[in-house]
Amino acid sequence: MVSKLISLQEAVALVEDDEMIAMGGNTLSRTPSSFARELVRQGRRGLRLIKTAGAYDIDLLCAAGAVAEIQSGYIGYENVFGMAPSYRHGVESGAVRVVEHACYSVIAGLRASSYGLPSQPINGFDGSDTPALSDFRYIDDPYTGKKVLMIPRIRPDWGVVHVQHADAEGNARIDGGPFEDILISRASEGLIITAERIVETDFFRKKPERTNFPAFMTRAVVHAPGGAAPASCYPTYDIDVDAVAAFLQAAKSPETLRGHLDEWRERDYSGAIKAAGEAK
Amino acid sequence: MNLDLNNDPDAARRAADQMAVCLARELWDGERVFHGVNSPLPMVAIFLARKLHAPHSVLIEVAGSVDPEPEGLPFSTNDPKLCEGAASLFSNADAYDLFSRGGVDLLFLGGAQIDKAGRVNMSYIGDPAQPKVRLPGGGGGSVIMEQARRVVIWRVVHDVRTFVSKLDFVTQTGNLTRIVTPLAVLELIEGGLEIESAHPGVSAVEVAANTGFALDASRKISVTAPPTQDELAALEVIDPEGVRYSEFSALRRVKRWDDEMLRW
Numbered sequence: 001m002v003s004k005l006i007s008l009q010e011a012v013a014l015v016e017d018d019e020m021i022a023m024g025g026n027t028l029s030r031t032p033s034s035f036a037r038e039l040v041r042q043g044r045r046g047l048r049l050i051k052t053a054g055a056y057d058i059d060l061l062c063a064a065g066a067v068a069e070i071q072s073g074y075i076g077y078e079n080v081f082g083m084a085p086s087y088r089h090g091v092e093s094g095a096v097r098v099v100e101h102a103c104y105s106v107i108a109g110l111r112a113s114s115y116g117l118p119s120q121p122i123n124g125f126d127g128s129d130t131p132a133l134s135d136f137r138y139i140d141d142p143y144t145g146k147k148v149l150m151i152p153r154i155r156p157d158w159g160v161v162h163v164q165h166a167d168a169e170g171n172a173r174i175d176g177g178p179f180e181d182i183l184i185s186r187a188s189e190g191l192i193i194t195a196e197r198i199v200e201t202d203f204f205r206k207k208p209e210r211t212n213f214p215a216f217m218t219r220a221v222v223h224a225p226g227g228a229a230p231a232s233c234y235p236t237y238d239i240d241v242d243a244v245a246a247f248l249q250a251a252k253s254p255e256t257l258r259g260h261l262d263e264w265r266e267r268d269y270s271g272a273i274k275a276a277g278e279a280k
Numbered sequence: 281m282n283l284d285l286n287n288d289p290d291a292a293r294r295a296a297d298q299m300a301v302c303l304a305r306e307l308w309d310g311e312r313v314f315h316g317v318n319s320p321l322p323m324v325a326i327f328l329a330r331k332l333h334a335p336h337s338v339l340i341e342v343a344g345s346v347d348p349e350p351e352g353l354p355f356s357t358n359d360p361k362l363c364e365g366a367a368s369l370f371s372n373a374d375a376y377d378l379f380s381r382g383g384v385d386l387l388f389l390g391g392a393q394i395d396k397a398g399r400v401n402m403s404y405i406g407d408p409a410q411p412k413v414r415l416p417g418g419g420g421g422s423v424i425m426e427q428a429r430r431v432v433i434w435r436v437v438h439d440v441r442t443f444v445s446k447l448d449f450v451t452q453t454g455n456l457t458r459i460v461t462p463l464a465v466l467e468l469i470e471g472g473l474e475i476e477s478a479h480p481g482v483s484a485v486e487v488a489a490n491t492g493f494a495l496d497a498s499r500k501i502s503v504t505a506p507p508t509q510d511e512l513a514a515l516e517v518i519d520p521e522g523v524r525y526s527e528f529s530a531l532r533r534v535k536r537w538d539d540e541m542l543r544w
Contacts, residue, residue: 026317026358026372027317027356027358028356028358029343029356029358029359029360030360052372053317053358053419072417073417073418073419073420074317074318074416074417074418074419075416075417076317076318076416076417078317078318078355078356078357078358079318079320079355079356079357079526079527083415083416084416087414088413088414091411091414092411092412092413092414094410098414100403100408100417101417102418102419102420102421102422102423102424102452103372103376103419103420103423104373104376104380104420104423104424105422105423107372107373107376122380122423123380123423123426123427124380124422124423124424124426124427125422125423126426126453126454127399127426127450127452127453127454128422128450128451128452128453129403129408129449129450129451130403130422130451133408133449176344176360176363176369177343177344177345177360177363177369177371178344178369178371179344179371179372180371180372180373183373232359232360234360234363235360239356239359
């Protein structure tokens, strides 16, 4: 067995400045939150982020000035907390460039990459200002002559997903809704998995049809218990509303933001970094 | 405006209940229906309709499931609880593909700015190159609004900032039939929005005064049917926590940081 189990710090160190990262999960569900915090601790800059619908992870990276560009359909906290203030500020100040999308066009761009194609046809956007703003272009379908919108390939350097179960080799399973995580894994150059539990490979052999990510596709595995918090990770923990509120306060200044990262450091580093049976 | 929804909790509660039942009445039995993220009132309305008159509707849940039966309704409409009790999962990509091949009957959408033609801005206030406000974005809207058979928009504020003569940006358009607000139900007729009914206690003049584009003053306007006892009782059963109230600032337990900032 080749163990790909490494520490959160080592996994985040794989990511370089200016690289493109697709973040798994959706709004405040199964967000790779500990990974996002460590990106900030390590001072990553110029990141280009891909997410269909995002909240804490995107907002945190914007608060830290780590982001150059975002392609997404929706960024906001939903109901209780409203819009994402640091994302807003980043875009309104000109620091963060937005490629305006619908969630489905983000999916189309990722599909183009997954299918090994330069672009992907998509329905929609009639009467919308988005194609012109984002430079999405039309072609004539060769069979019917119908005008078809083509979304350019989105090929992230890294896909980062947080899951419930992984083994040290990189097999992994999601419980509950997968969101776009499986597509992200196929579309990205490298896949980094953070997991609530590290299990034996037999866990996957018993039900291979439940394995969402085969080991060969995975570059690194991180044991990250609580790694989605303050977002939820079904069925173990819910959204931590108080912690989200505390973050929104902390994001208002660099000092308090550093405090937020310090506060989460111990939990973020609490995972095992050796597979069971390996020499400690 | 007589209705002080920002400060009068009773008025806000009545408006929320009225809106929930108006939205629920839009769902017909047997239809496939979808709501997006950040959509508390549509989510409650769909569960209400399924309990009352549309038990055979199919809920394609944005959280990634079909026909969930959660213990209670969550405040996030993308919460994994909305996969509980479902017999199958159905991812967002699956749902958008279904829209794309014409397989969804009814879509509930929000809108930050809406014009007379029923077009929607969810993206920018001001110039997109240097926006005054970066809005969250339309989610799936710019694709699915033109793919759904019918689209109903809800918005918990009815004012001249929302209903404008000119959008700053067109995020999405298509297949809109009605808009439900705390004041009225608007319908799209021959390409333009008009008042269909004003809620009890609201006059057509009030609706017009809070709408930034012209409305046909000669139209006969009915009074929206108020919630029935059955509807109110069912609302209490499916939504005892009051998720339907959570969009109204007067009823929110926590003050939302952007309540003020959203007044662009």
